[in-house]
Amino acid sequence: MATQPPTADTNEDTEIEQRNADLCNVVGSIEEIGSKWKLIIINDLRDGEKRFNELKRSTGASSYTLSRVLDDLEKQGFVENRKEFESPVASYYSLTNKGGALCPVFDALDDWGGNWLE
Amino acid sequence: MATQPPTADTNEDTEIEQRNADLCNVVGSIEEIGSKWKLIIINDLRDGEKRFNELKRSTGASSYTLSRVLDDLEKQGFVENRKEFESPVASYYSLTNKGGALCPVFDALDDWGGNWLE
DNA sequence: CGGCATCCTTGGAGATACTG
């Protein structure tokens, strides 16, 4: 992709706008979930429903952080919470469709890691 | 960070290790590039070579941040730097193979954004 | 143009302790 010289820039603007339209999705996505804990937690929930302390153990997040991030993810619509009020309270977290739709992203990450990590 | 549990551990560890084996690639990847600016900058370089101030404009990062993150990315092997010392110095940044191999991740993000953003 | 050096503010996040 050679940078076009400033001559005959008729198409350049639209090209750039086109590109921005392209990249906006990525940047927007990054703004939404581009933080370490969000990514790790969402990824961890790909296995299916998990409870609070289970997540705490598997992600290594403190309960404070976990609580906050889960709350955030729930508000953003990535995660669902289901509570059972019997005996010792149990609350289960799982991905919504929106959250589950991120699987290809993690698959790609997994793939990349397999080739380039270590 | 290896927190030693005071009480003798159960066979829970093997379970966790098993899980880590599965998720390690993803988590490892996230640990390496799971920060907003790194992702945004790498994504921005997918178009090809860009110079410092070009990146500064297109990413919106301050020169301080941009400089730091680029430096980091270079050390991590995601980004390459090419300098031209003539006239006003020019330095161009581009993705290495390792960095370019992340394209599928961004494609997946782009795809996701297209469906779930806005 | 590229990019450090500084100062300063914010919040991300660990540790710990406490409740329903």
Place this chain on the structure above:
DNA sequence: CAGTATCTCCAAGGATGCCG
């Protein structure tokens, strides 16, 4: 078990200035 409440600390990152 599933959180909430503090307290605290440190790194991320904006603003600004300077310099080759």
